[in-house]
Amino acid sequence: MAGKSGRRSENRFIRYLILFTWALFCLMPILWFLSIGLRPRIEIITPQPIYWPSFSLDAWKMIWQDWPMAKYLFNSVAAIFGSVLIDLVLAIPAAYALSRFTFRGRDDIAFYILSTRMMAPAIVAIPIFFLFRNLGLLDTIYALMLVYAAINLSIVTWIIRSYMLDIPKELEDAARTDGAGDLRILWEIIIPAVLPGIITAAVIAMIFAINEFLFTLLIASTPNAYTMSVALANFTGGSDGVIYNAIALVSFIAMVPVFIVVLAIQKHLSRGLTMGAVKG
Amino acid sequence: MARIELIDVQKRWGHSVGVRDINLDIGDQELLVLLGPSGCGKTTTMRMIAGLEELSAGEILMDGQPVTDVDARDRDVAMVFQGYALYPNMTVYENIRFPLRMRNVPKSEHRHRVREAAAMVEMEPYLDRKPAALSGGQRQRAALARAVVRSPQVFLMDEPLSNLDAKLRQSMRIQIKQLQRKLKITTVYVTHDQIEAMTLADRIVVMHEGSCQQVGTPDEIYSDPANTFVASFIGSPPMNLIPGVVDGGVFECQNVRVTGIPDSVTGSVTLGIRPEDCSVAGNNSTQHAQGTVYGVEPTGDLTYLSVQAGDNTLDIKANRDYRSELGEIEAIEFDTQRLYFFDSANGMRIRA
Structure with a gap:
């Protein structure tokens, strides 16, 4: 007996060791960002490796004092959440219609929606620029919301649709005979049942949006609409050269909103990512 | 209501x-x-x-x-x-x-x-x-x-x-x-x-x-x-359905012969008999079908017997103490009050 339980705790130790190593490996870039961001600029550009860097808040002070970092952060968060909200409001009814109602050309429409994702973004860059100029929305976060929403709408619709396809039709039939109409069924039965899928889609859309650079650069021309991803570019040129420790810190800060969101909905997310794979 | x-x-x-x-x-x-x-x-x-x-x-x-x-x-x-x-x-x-x-x-x-x-x-x-x-x-x-x-x-x-x-x-x-x-x-x-x-x-x-x-x-x-x-579809095992020909009040097919069929039934028909209306024929009873024993399944309250009679397999609900070896020859008696006849062409019931 003793030998057996001894082996079991040994197994557990090895398991934790592997998991710890893997976690460390995954966290390495983030720790590296922090380490670079919190050391003096001079220590970054020395050719010799420095094992114990000295601590400095120079970069931290610089990005908040010399740059409207809070404004960038606000722009990022507002544009991302706004776009995800637009996506969900549009995609949930669309996904419902595409997964449940039978009408002519349904599958073609579904594929058309997905195909918008296959286009190279640069192709629509110029039309989008003129479109927003004519709308008077250039250099506003509203334009960013709309562009991010447009980019992600197809993938969000498809993810939610695939979750809806997995919901047994019986559930809706039951609700209908119980006296519920289409909107009631969508709101009270379908949405709660596909919530993990909706959350998964929203997180994926958020990650795409936070990484978006091309259209943001096109639309934002002043700090009024700069987001974190474009702000980063500010540190790579100009008379000061590439300011690595500032870049590292800004990148780190840019991660924080998504990190918080993922942490908050982690339970739903892991369920969501696996639920589509295994039916029932 | x-x-x-x-x-x-x-x-x-x-x-x-x-x-x-x-x-x-x-x-x-x-x-x-x-x-x-x-x-x-x-x-x-x-x-x-x-x-x-x-x-x-x-x-x-x-x-x-x-x-x-x-x-x-x-x-x-x-x-x-x-x-x-x-x-x-x-x-x-x-x-x-x-x-x-x-x-x-x-x-x-x-x-x-x-x-x-x-x-x-x-x-x-x-x-x-x-x-x-x-x-x-x-x-x-x-x-x-x-x-x-x-x-x-x-x-x-x-x-x-x-x-x-x-x-x-x-x-x-x-x-x-x-x-x-x-x-x-x-x-x-x-x-x-x-x-x-x-x-x-x-x-x-x-x-x-x-x-x-x-x-x-x-x-x-x-x-x-x-x-x-x-x-x-109804019944377990379902009704035995035996295709054959009725001529002059006699139903015949390979290994099955039943006399005293009503006049209204003639020509090519399917004879139906439920397993519980079949029994293993005793010495003094009429033998309506003969065949080799194909399966014997005692369940406690009765014994399911299958007999291969020509091309047809007949299911019989036999007494609970009935036993026999596979391959033995067995004679079967039908309850002639409980025969059903169906038109071979369309499967519809022929009522006497």
Whole structure:
């Protein structure tokens, strides 16, 4: 007996060791960002490796004092959440219609929606620029919301649709005979049942949006609409050269909103990512 | 309280026909069972009654009022599904309450009515649970409570017991019948299980390939089948069907010979005899069929015997102490009062 339980705790130790190593490996870039961001600029550009860097808040002070970092952060968060909200409001009814109602050309429409994702973004860059100029929305976060929403709408619709396809039709039939109409069924039965899928889609859309650079650069021309991803570019040129420790810190800060969101909905997310794979 | 009439009801999807020309008159408070193999159109027929499926042709009346174009939510029917269809995000209480909310039943009545419905199916202790935390039988009872809570005009049950194990199925069967008698609600029940059909039904509708084969009480369906399909679908083991020729009052085929056939039966026919109306022939009895023993299955209360007579395998319910070796020759006696004859060409019953 003793030998057996001894082996079991040994197994557990090895398991934790592997998991710890893997976690460390995954966290390495983030720790590296922090380490670079919190050391003096001079220590970054020395050719010799420095094992114990000295601590400095120079970069931290610089990005908040010399740059409207809070404004960038606000722009990022507002544009991302706004776009995800637009996506969900549009995609949930669309996904419902595409997964449940039978009408002519349904599958073609579904594929058309997905195909918008296959286009190279640069192709629509110029039309989008003129479109927003004519709308008077250039250099506003509203334009960013709309562009991010447009980019992600197809993938969000498809993810939610695939979750809806997995919901047994019986559930809706039951609700209908119980006296519920289409909107009631969508709101009270379908949405709660596909919530993990909706959350998964929203997180994926958020990650795409936070990484978006091309259209943001096109639309934002002043700090009024700069987001974190474009702000980063500010540190790579100009008379000061590439300011690595500032870049590292800004990148780190840019991660924080998504990190918080993922942490908050982690339970739903892991369920969501696996639920589509295994039916029932 | 409702009488349901189906008049020339049809369902087609493009060229494939799901249900063809069904005519039914379901009486108030009746428990009608739609019975048939999978794909026979029984569920489709029920879904049309529920309003979940549009009719391709024909009409449905409830209490004389046409409901063909009335949406499911506006028909006063409640349905129980094979997969229970409980709303996974709601507790049992919320599930049972859902129809009350949808039909704008005053809020003050909800608690009382949900409890009453739950009590009927002994689900009161589980009202706070989510469906995922219930066993199969409990889920089924929760689904029943949800159906009865608003006292609908019509109950529709689509194979409600098929996901349960055999023992539970029997007790639920009794419970459903009790409930239906107590509430006096017209009920349509779909199943492929003949035992369920025989035990529950006031009348059975046997369906095959989208059409109605026979409508009758369980006794009628069993002892007076209209055609070879009904004869072979009902009974376990099913009726023996032996193709042969009748000439001058004598039925003959390989290894089978029966005399004294009524004059109305001549030519090429199928003879039907139920396994319980066959017996192993004693020394002094008539030998209607001979063959080699193909299978002997003692079950305790009786012994299932299969005999290979020519091209036909005959199933016989023999005495419980009957035993023999495989391959032995055995003679079989038929109860000649209980012979059925069917037209070989179309399978329809020939009545003497």
